Amino acid sequence: MKNVIILFFILASTVQAQDGKHEKIKALKTAYITEALALTPTEAEKFWPIYNSYHEKFHALRVKERTEIFGKLRNGLGALTDAEANELIDKNLAIEASELELRKQMTAELRKVISPKKIISLKKAEDDFKRELFERYKQGHGRRKQ
Template sequence: MKKLVILFLFMAATVQAQDGKHEKIKALKTAYITEALALTPAEAEKFWPIYNSYHDKFHALRVKERNEIFEKLREGLNKLTDAEANDLIDKNLAIESGKVQLRKQMTAELRKVISPKKIISLKKAEDDFKRELFERYRQSHEKRKD
């Protein structure tokens, strides 16, 4: 636990130096997942390069989804032809398939460095982190309104 606190403090200092919201969130997520999975230093050393590599690939898919699908939907569903709608459906299915494929590849690599229970716990930890981050954002946004 002491090592985790030291790691968190180190990351917090690094984040302040970089002064970027994205980097701060990434550091908080790293600490959160490390603690939630109870990663040993040896596991963390092997886990994070794999996780970060796949996180970048997932991010690229989300950007593609935003650029190719959501932008088109913002123009309005009523403006879409059937051919355009079918194209969006196909793009969405391809992106979702890509996400599943990435999850399978990441899981296969993680099986070599952490236990299956920790792999299962990873998805929950990611979801819990997103939920907590959203809740903090919502609370800070409500405070600004007051």
């Protein structure tokens, strides 16, 4: 019983630490994009609810992709039949089409609150943030191995 309680606390602290990391990354991303786009306080007030709403929808699509597509690939490609492979291709294309549709909808909404140049800069800012985050991750893991 004592081991179960200890395991519970370890799992709870791990989940809490991951939530903390997620929130920290979200805050860093918010600051990064706000600065990269040079959003005014008025623009930021209108931009972030739209962006966050669509970010949640994009996240749901990525979860769907992981469960429906990558989940089937865990056993390797050799275990797939041609029919299953075709089904995965169709699911992947449907998810990509959904992502494109979401991006179009988000862009239409953002056009009402920020300039077209800032909308174009948004994609670059997102990519730059991901790249920088990945570099920090690599550097952190490199230090731990030494």
